[in-house]
Amino acid sequence: MRILHHLPLSPYSRKIRLALAEKRIPFELRVEKVWERRPEFLELNPAGTVPVLVEENGLVIADSYAIAEYLDEAYPDIPLFGRTLAERAEVRRLLSWFDNLFGQEVSRNLIWERHLKRQLGHGHPDGAAIRQGYANLKHHLDEIGFLAERRTWLAGAQISMADFAAAGHLSALDYANDVDWSHNQSARDWYARVKSRPCFRALLADRISGLEPPPHYADLDF
Amino acid sequence: MRILHHLPLSPYSRKIRLALAEKRIPFELRVEKVWERRPEFLELNPAGTVPVLVEENGLVIADSYAIAEYLDEAYPDIPLFGRTLAERAEVRRLLSWFDNLFGQEVSRNLIWERHLKRQLGHGHPDGAAIRQGYANLKHHLDEIGFLAERRTWLAGAQISMADFAAAGHLSALDYANDVDWSHNQSARDWYARVKSRPCFRALLADRISGLEPPPHYADLDF
Numbered sequence: 001m002r003i004l005h006h007l008p009l010s011p012y013s014r015k016i017r018l019a020l021a022e023k024r025i026p027f028e029l030r031v032e033k034v035w036e037r038r039p040e041f042l043e044l045n046p047a048g049t050v051p052v053l054v055e056e057n058g059l060v061i062a063d064s065y066a067i068a069e070y071l072d073e074a075y076p077d078i079p080l081f082g083r084t085l086a087e088r089a090e091v092r093r094l095l096s097w098f099d100n101l102f103g104q105e106v107s108r109n110l111i112w113e114r115h116l117k118r119q120l121g122h123g124h125p126d127g128a129a130i131r132q133g134y135a136n137l138k139h140h141l142d143e144i145g146f147l148a149e150r151r152t153w154l155a156g157a158q159i160s161m162a163d164f165a166a167a168g169h170l171s172a173l174d175y176a177n178d179v180d181w182s183h184n185q186s187a188r189d190w191y192a193r194v195k196s197r198p199c200f201r202a203l204l205a206d207r208i209s210g211l212e213p214p215p216h217y218a219d220l221d222f
Numbered sequence: 223m224r225i226l227h228h229l230p231l232s233p234y235s236r237k238i239r240l241a242l243a244e245k246r247i248p249f250e251l252r253v254e255k256v257w258e259r260r261p262e263f264l265e266l267n268p269a270g271t272v273p274v275l276v277e278e279n280g281l282v283i284a285d286s287y288a289i290a291e292y293l294d295e296a297y298p299d300i301p302l303f304g305r306t307l308a309e310r311a312e313v314r315r316l317l318s319w320f321d322n323l324f325g326q327e328v329s330r331n332l333i334w335e336r337h338l339k340r341q342l343g344h345g346h347p348d349g350a351a352i353r354q355g356y357a358n359l360k361h362h363l364d365e366i367g368f369l370a371e372r373r374t375w376l377a378g379a380q381i382s383m384a385d386f387a388a389a390g391h392l393s394a395l396d397y398a399n400d401v402d403w404s405h406n407q408s409a410r411d412w413y414a415r416v417k418s419r420p421c422f423r424a425l426l427a428d429r430i431s432g433l434e435p436p437p438h439y440a441d442l443d444f
Contacts, residue, residue, distance in 0.1 A: 046319075047318075059308055065287065066315050070310065070314075085281065086281055093283075095287075096285040097268075
């Protein structure tokens, strides 16, 4: 069976889980505690990060960027990168926006500082970073709302990896009850639409030991 | 004429300059002082980063990841991402390694802290970050040397975006005389081979006002 090495709160793993499910590609999840730096895992991905996809034929694809592009090349039936060169440039611009900017400005400040740092022995959460993370999240919700008011999906008329990248971050933050959905109604409406898709079901069923999600996490009418 | 908005010390801009030149795609360079946050430039790329490519037909491609993938789709004659799925996964794994890990662990600690931070009014260079950057650079030179001892080019038998990503970072650091090439002979030999390619010539002719490169910067037998 195809295996995806992941972590439940990793936005990058969630992005790939959504893409695999949207494309109806079956896979098994395996949790990888990346901080343990297992030699067997470092052989799959010397960078030591999740997600890593291992195909049934043994092909290893490491890094969420490489996996996303691979999935569209190997399983093109349900394309998630757009069709024209212009559409593809827009999907990738937004992918980079969410993977890099949103990741550094929001997810790192909240998921890392609030939920992982102390647990992994890296000291106390940095209050200033957390406050900055919440402030940045408002700007990013406004950016998502801006796009959602002008387009059916974030990158255009079709759902794409850009939606899954954004939803990967937001669903991880939402699990930890870090998203104030009242801040931007258009962003909330967009998230409700992504969340209602069949590909989202497995994410909504996630339960992490010691961290219960808020009641609205799995509620489609949150 | 096709225009690439760039900054001379941006490793990500250098990666795209090398790819354009390797593919023999003519372009004009335009320096964008991203810290000025010009409204006209933010319209091209709301993230406010370089590089941004503007095609003659008006198509705007923002973000070095989007540009690299675009170039191979729009101009496939000289492919820079490999051919098989396995080759493409390896090129992209390494691209992410250099763009993200090397970028954060080395280039940000050296190029940003030493050359841009004070100039842009963000305070004094952080000595600890700079020392960490030099230490990390040694590990990365060893990683490059490890790959170069086993393969013709970093990702395999053909030159690829992985070589240009690594060379983009190292050439920017080398311009600022930040690379101790005696640390790893295999990495140095690999860099000498990339540097000798015609696509590298324009980078070696770069001169930034107020920052002279060391004599060996443009020397092919450094």
